[in-house]
Amino acid sequence: MNIQFRESTEAASPVTAKTAIADCDIHPARATRTELYPYLAKRWQHHLEIYGVHAYQGMMEGPPYPKAQPNASRRDAYPPEGGPQGSSLSFMQKQLLDPNNVQLGVLNPLNTGQGIRNHELSAALCSAINDWQIDKWTSKDKRLKASIVVGNEDGMAAAAEIRERAGDKNFVQVLLLSRNVEPLGQRRYWPIYQAAEEAGLPVGVHAFGFGGNPITPSGWPSYYIEEMVGHSQCQQSALASLVLEGVFERFPKLKMVMIEAGFGWAPSLGWRLDKVWQRLRSEVPHVKRPPSEYIREQVWWTTQPMEDPERREDLFDVIKWIGWDRLLFATDYPHWDYDEPSRVLPPGVSEANREAFYLGNAKKLYGIC
Amino acid sequence: MARHVIGPVDELPPGTRKFLEIDGRPIAVFNIKGEYFGLMNRCPHQGAALCEGPLIGLAQSSDPGEIEYTKLGEIIRCPWHGWEFDVRTGQSYCDPRRFRVKAYPAHVEPGASVVKGPYVAETIPVKVERDYVVVEL
Ligand code: FES
Numbered sequence: 001m002n003i004q005f006r007e008s009t010e011a012a013s014p015v016t017a018k019t020a021i022a023d024c025d026i027h028p029a030r031a032t033r034t035e036l037y038p039y040l041a042k043r044w045q046h047h048l049e050i051y052g053v054h055a056y057q058g059m060m061e062g063p064p065y066p067k068a069q070p071n072a073s074r075r076d077a078y079p080p081e082g083g084p085q086g087s088s089l090s091f092m093q094k095q096l097l098d099p100n101n102v103q104l105g106v107l108n109p110l111n112t113g114q115g116i117r118n119h120e121l122s123a124a125l126c127s128a129i130n131d132w133q134i135d136k137w138t139s140k141d142k143r144l145k146a147s148i149v150v151g152n153e154d155g156m157a158a159a160a161e162i163r164e165r166a167g168d169k170n171f172v173q174v175l176l177l178s179r180n181v182e183p184l185g186q187r188r189y190w191p192i193y194q195a196a197e198e199a200g201l202p203v204g205v206h207a208f209g210f211g212g213n214p215i216t217p218s219g220w221p222s223y224y225i226e227e228m229v230g231h232s233q234c235q236q237s238a239l240a241s242l243v244l245e246g247v248f249e250r251f252p253k254l255k256m257v258m259i260e261a262g263f264g265w266a267p268s269l270g271w272r273l274d275k276v277w278q279r280l281r282s283e284v285p286h287v288k289r290p291p292s293e294y295i296r297e298q299v300w301w302t303t304q305p306m307e308d309p310e311r312r313e314d315l316f317d318v319i320k321w322i323g324w325d326r327l328l329f330a331t332d333y334p335h336w337d338y339d340e341p342s343r344v345l346p347p348g349v350s351e352a353n354r355e356a357f358y359l360g361n362a363k364k365l366y367g368i369c
Numbered sequence: 370m371a372r373h374v375i376g377p378v379d380e381l382p383p384g385t386r387k388f389l390e391i392d393g394r395p396i397a398v399f400n401i402k403g404e405y406f407g408l409m410n411r412c413p414h415q416g417a418a419l420c421e422g423p424l425i426g427l428a429q430s431s432d433p434g435e436i437e438y439t440k441l442g443e444i445i446r447c448p449w450h451g452w453e454f455d456v457r458t459g460q461s462y463c464d465p466r467r468f469r470v471k472a473y474p475a476h477v478e479p480g481a482s483v484v485k486g487p488y489v490a491e492t493i494p495v496k497v498e499r500d501y502v503v504v505e506l
Contacts, residue, residue: 068451069448069451074417074448074449075421075422075423075448076417076418076421076448076449336448336449336450336451337449337450338449338450339415340415340416340417340449342416343414343415343416344415
């Protein structure tokens, strides 16, 4: 089929016309397979060529192509110079940052070195992707800030990577994924939380990852659509684990950001945890307060996917429970479930809450003035 | 309703589409198996350039396990969130009561009638002996 694409997508509207925003979930991609090689020791370059990468993944070797759209991305986001969506800084500036008046963009690279069975390779790839984020993105556009990608299954190696990057203003958070070998509250991950707390960096938990477990607690689903909703189930078990293993109690200054798994389920998870905690408290005496208190004090939420109930009052009720100071706007660019900044928030929100939602909360959390 | 000449027929062969702006509105014109359709190039959901999506078919099911795939190449799928619309009518398939895309009638006119008017030629020099795709809006 012969498809003509227009030269450019939407004409950029004048920047000043739009409210300044933070975009707390942007996915930069590599333009070529070997783009990370300059940041990798020869030993690992050779290793990749000879053995490749093995994830903890049941049933399949990697993410199935193309997940609703090629590279799970917007079809209008291919850079004009070629390469996959999200791989060109200049096109990202033109399509996302400039027209939407993005003041702060938080980069969350996926399919990097996380969840790899060879932990040394995992650490090397994560370190490489962190160098690459500075070189290719944050040093070239001051609006962009990077997440420290860490080899999550090796807590000590991950903590070392965090300590090495701590204090570097290019980085504003530590990045984990929701699908891990074990639930995120367990001890193997504690060194990560300790290092992040020491560094004063929030820990983002992005949906997805390679843990080898099915996305649903009842097995492997048939459809991609089940995987999409499974992300919220997965985040719920991650959050329950963080509370019940006592992570928030042990690391009281730790801040977690739940990324890309919705937030409409937060109140009911909080209610349910509180109720069972009242009855079963003695099993987990290290959890000293009602679980929802930790959640409301130490957890932030990105908006994409923004809940979209029929009655906007329902949305406002949920946000009231979470707190207007806890939501961080995100587009998820260039992925196909991208949220358009001007279209996600229904009318009826006060100016102060709008400002917090689009920019203020993110600036405060990530320490950007 | 104004009629706009948007190009000679041979510049829009079957399976192709053309993007243009008419009276400040983004429009796409499709040639689907020799028939022409005009559609507003803006998704009613969050405003993506709708017509840059792929043309697919319509998957329907009367019973689990029974799948019918019809209207091949006649359903436009939004490049952002994948909402589906019928190119012929602009009808939405995920929420037909609330959403539709404006559809504009398009067809072919011989050069002789186009030259006489009342047509607006979109910066296209028109020759009498050719056929042209015309959109009404
Ligand atoms: S903008 Fe088209 S489906 Fe969302």
